[in-house]
Amino acid sequence: MADQQAQSGDDNRPTEIPAIRWDEPPEGPVLVLLDQTRLPAEEVELVCTDAPALVGAIRTLAVRGAPLLGIAGAYGVALAAVRGFDVEEAAAALAGARPTAVNLAVGVRRARDAYRAALAQGGNQEQGAEAALVAARALHREDAEASVRMAGHGLALLDELLPGGGHRVLTHCNSGSLVSGGEGTAFAVALAAHREGRLRRLWVDETRPLLQGARLTAYEAARSGMAYTLLTDNAAGSLFAAGEVDAVLVGADRIAADGSVANKVGTYPLAVLARYHHVPFIVVAPVTTVDLDTADGASIEVEQRAGYEVTEIAAPQVPVAGAEAGGGIPVAPLGTQAYNPAFDVTPPELVTAIVTEEGVVSPVTAEALAELCDRSRQVTI
């Protein structure tokens, strides 16, 4: 049925896209972001010189995706410190820019604590700033390394669950290089399968309303050369019914202590479909996304975004996210109220496995997650 619609990328450009980089031009250090609201039409760099600019970029999803938000938050603290702004104020603003992805606050805290420690040891502002930058670079590097390990564990799990190769994987939202210091989380597993010749097709949910799938995952899939097919979110059910989905691979923004998974809105229905159709539902996330301080799914704050992201669509020069109300093309009568949660929560019983850089958790239990995090801490120390 769908073979005719398969889209094979024919672009051999490197798949690892510099979503973020620290730069030190003569006029002073800056944080350079690939503006994800402009993709796929334009590859535009956004240069941030202070924390408020970065907070704005986070809120409009110019930079997005849990692991990358952590990296950006850490660099944001270093940027504030190196430019002589109030570090504590910058850290608070950055950590509060978006509530659901735990990585953001974790990354901010890591750089802020490095700054504080340097000063506590008698260091000056410059030494504090350097300590924060060292911490941010370390987080960036660690995330890239975690991405490679997650891809390996995830591919091994796919091969175990689906003997014979030729995996047809459905993914939601975007979880590739645009959310990571490396090649991503769930998408990195699909990429590894593709490179090993064991990915028959990647089904890409468009992911309304901000279209991270259509705009970003398709962009990354095309660059990789893998066979991929875009679908509307509401077409996923018919794919499962037709037996065209072998596994679901998604990322995560926060994993609670009981194994509940917050991810882009539309993930939970996929988990229900996967369970009904006996298809593995696999979450891929670094250990930094596991938050043992959040007890369960009900305790996860789900970001509610502006209604115009639902009632309008992008117009020329008006990016899909962050457009001021009225800036886009209305797709509903003016004044229409919209329900626009950015995420939903999948209960642990619907999750086949959580793949991290430290290994695979399956079945998903609070005990297994706690043990994984403990193991990760031991490795870090």
Ligand SMILES: CSC[C@H]1O[C@H](OP(=O)(O)O)[C@H](O)[C@@H]1O
């Ligand atoms: C693996 S992190 C990517 C994760 O973040 C996305 O959310 P957003 O685009 O709003 O930052 C989505 O939940 C992805 O799964």
